[in-house]
Amino acid sequence: MRRLISGLLSLLMLSACGGSTESPIPPAPVYYEVALQLPQYRPLQSPGGIVLVPRSEFEAMRVGARGLALVHALEREEYYAFxxxxxxxxxxxxxxxxSGLELRCPKCESHFDILSGTGRPTSGIARSPLRRYRAVRLEGQAKLLITN
Known part of the structure; x- marks a missing residue:
């Protein structure tokens, strides 16, 4: 029994040192509609497409704390929002x-993987992933809706 408890404690300590699986950025209000046929959103029609939305053009739409990175997954018909x-x-x-196919912080120089949907850091000092908004769905063939 003592070995089992010792092993579990060691496992917990090791996993705690590897970085957090939850973003420290608190969820912010998000409600954003994307008309995929508009020129600024056309990259999202192809796998691996990425579009940054730093601010909303409309008062009723919210884009989180600092804006959104919208991503079309590489291998599935799935979309992510960070x-x-x-x-x-x-x-x-x-x-x-x-920065290429990743997001980069201009201040701390950390890079983040967004194509896989994890938002995990790939380099730099960051240990926590990006805030991902999970409610991203394709409505019909031409509209993407991001909410939280």
């Missing part, structure tokens, strides 16, 4: 930027 707030630098003046 907040553009950095888990290390959550200040209002810091917004993640697109």
């Amino acid at each position: 907040d553009l707030a950095c888990p290390v630098e959550p200040y209002p003046w810091v917004r993640l930027e697109l």
Whole structure:
């Protein structure tokens, strides 16, 4: 019994050192509609397409804490939405930027994987993933709806 308890404690300590699986960025209100046929959203029609939405054009639509990164998954007809707030630098003046096929924080230089849907850090000092908004659905063939 003592070995079992010792093993469980060791496992918990090791997993705690590897980084968090939950973003420290609190959920912010999100309600955003995307008309996929509009030119600015056309990249989302193809797998691996990414579009950044730093602010909403409409008063009624909300885009989280710092804006949204909208992603069309590579291998499935699935979409992801991440907040553009950095888990290390959550200040209002810091917004993640697109760097190739990842998001990058211009302040702490951390990079984040978004194509897999995890938002996990791939380099830099970040240990927590990005805030992911889970309610992303395709309505019909031409409208994407992001809510929380």
